[in-house]
Amino acid sequence: MNTLVLYYSRTGNNRLVAQRIAERLACDIDEIRPALGSFFFLLLGSAMKAGLGNRKLARDPGDYDRVILCGPIWMGTVVLPLRSFLLKYRKRIKSLAFVTACGSDETSKSGGFGYETVFGKFRDILGPAFAKGYALPVTLAAPAGAVSTKIVLDETNFTGEIASRYEAVVEELGRA
Numbered sequence: 001m002n003t004l005v006l007y008y009s010r011t012g013n014n015r016l017v018a019q020r021i022a023e024r025l026a027c028d029i030d031e032i033r034p035a036l037g038s039f040f041f042l043l044l045g046s047a048m049k050a051g052l053g054n055r056k057l058a059r060d061p062g063d064y065d066r067v068i069l070c071g072p073i074w075m076g077t078v079v080l081p082l083r084s085f086l087l088k089y090r091k092r093i094k095s096l097a098f099v100t101a102c103g104s105d106e107t108s109k110s111g112g113f114g115y116e117t118v119f120g121k122f123r124d125i126l127g128p129a130f131a132k133g134y135a136l137p138v139t140l141a142a143p144a145g146a147v148s149t150k151i152v153l154d155e156t157n158f159t160g161e162i163a164s165r166y167e168a169v170v171e172e173l174g175r176a
């Protein structure tokens with residue numbers, strides 16, 4: 001399957017995940033870069049469902065059979081750079097899987113800030129083109145009690161449970 005990996009990442013976690021997936025599946029990768037860099041405006045825009053755009057992508061997602069999109073969750077929203085991307089390309093995306101290195105976990109996934117709730121928002125935007133959401137809770141890579149919004153994934157802590165979760169995700173994506 002002709003796959004494009006796209007990512008938006010503010011603090012690097014989803015970049016690390018996206019790069020690993022693209023390397024493993026040997027597919028193209030591109031970065032979603034918001035037109036506006038200010039985190040304050042991106043956060044506000046995410047909450048208000050604003051429509052600020054992104055910079056032009058180097059590759060056209062409509063040319064691919066599948067997009068694997070990686071990015072964070074903020075305050076239970078489809079973050080603005082991802083929302084802008086989805087709204088721009090939703091008619092041309094054939095199939096999209098969303099992989100998020102996020103703060104929520106199994107216990108909080110269905111709450112207001114949880115990843116399952118956010119996957120539902122992706123489905124609302126994309127309809128049947130939304131294939132599946134996968135979560136890699138960053139708390140799996142940190143000592144118990146660490147503040148989830150401050151955890152930074154790197155080569156040293158991307159081990160153990162989070163690495164096995166990643167393996168399961170990439171294997172499933174590789175089979176599709």
Ligand SMILES: Cc1cc2nc3c(=O)[nH]c(=O)nc-3n(C[C@H](O)[C@H](O)[C@H](O)COP(=O)(O)O)c2cc1C
Nearest residue numbers: 009010011012013014072073074075076103104113
């Ligand atoms: C302001 C803020 C709000 C967040 N809200 C959520 C949330 O509602 N649900 C969640 O699962 N994670 C939440 N997180 C955690 C991020 O999704 C997590 O830190 C992610 O790995 C950051 O990805 P990045 O390094 O690729 O930017 C939040 C993080 C920040 C900074």
